[in-house]
Structure formats: structure tokens, C-alpha cells
Amino acid sequence: MSLQVNPMTKVKLASVTVNISVGESGERLLKASKVLEELTGQKPVYRYAKKTIKGFGIKKGEPIACIVTLRGQRAKEFLDKALNVVNRKIPFSSFSKTGVFSFGIKEHIEIPGAKYNPALGIFGMDICVTLEKPGYRVGKRRRARSKVGKKQRVTPEEAATFMKENFSVEISQGE
Secondary structure, three states, X not given: OOOOOOHHHOOEXXXXXXXXXXXXXXXXXXXXXXXXXXXXXXXXXXXXXXOOEHHHOEOOOOEEEEEEEEOHHHHHHHHHHHHHHOOOEEEHHHEOOOOEEEEEEOOHHHOOOOOOOOOOXXXXXXXXXXXXOOOHHHHOOXXXXXXXXHHHOOOHHHHHHHHHHHHOOEEEOOO
């Protein structure tokens, strides 16, 4: 007698979001978006300031960051490269209650395959990984939207286990 696993409880990689926040519009933001496009192979979208902060010289509505959301095979390939930068170690405190975890990279040139271009410079980035189970779409769809059941939400423990098994990541308890 073999034990079958319910396919609806299987965790999968939903998306990888890569964000470079420059804090100002202009040439630096354009350079950051070129770097992001070279690394991911997708055109970045700009994010705008929600409010004016005079101390930082930011005006409401001014573009201050660029972001790319990767899905499918591109997401797996980029995540695999990005995890090499952090030596495949992620603290358990990085995992949220909903199956999302994030980590940062200080210099984009540490990513395998990335080349330094003196005209563009060096940028740091935040990488946010979203994990979900099949059936999670019921909370997002337009028609007949409903609540996502408790069993369909990814717990931090399930997310950590998924990353250990699929990306051979070491989860540390400290920090």
C-alpha cells in the first residue's frame, strides 16, 4: 500500500520579484533599469514615490525605483543564481506567515554571469520570493472570488522545506 500525497498541498514557486530602489529619478534610475534588464532579460517597471519627503529630496509621483517580476523557468534560473551570492543560506526569520521570503544583494556584480560595466555602476537589490499552493488563485481571481482556505496557505515551515529540497538552501535559526 503506497501513501499518496495530495497534489493540492504541493508548494510551488509562484514568482521572484527583483527590486532596485535608487531613491531618485534621473540618470541613476535609468542605469539601474538597464542593469536589471541585463540581469533578468525583462523590461523593468518604474515605481513612484507615494509622498513628498523634503529631507531626501523626493517629490510625490516621482519615479524612484524599478522592479521586475519573474515567473516560471526564468524565476527558477534567476533565483538559483541569486542564492549563490548569499552562499545558499537564508535565516528562518526571513520567512513570513504567508510563504514569502526576501533577501538582499549588496552588489549586482556578485551574481554569476553578471559583468561589471563602468558606465552603469554597481547596484544593490532586494529579491522577494513568493511560494504558493495550487488553488491559491481563488483569492485573486476576478469572478467568484473567495477566501483562501487555511490548508492552502503556505506556512514558514513548508516554505523552508521547499527551499531546502528544491534549491538546497541552508536555513539558519539565528539572526
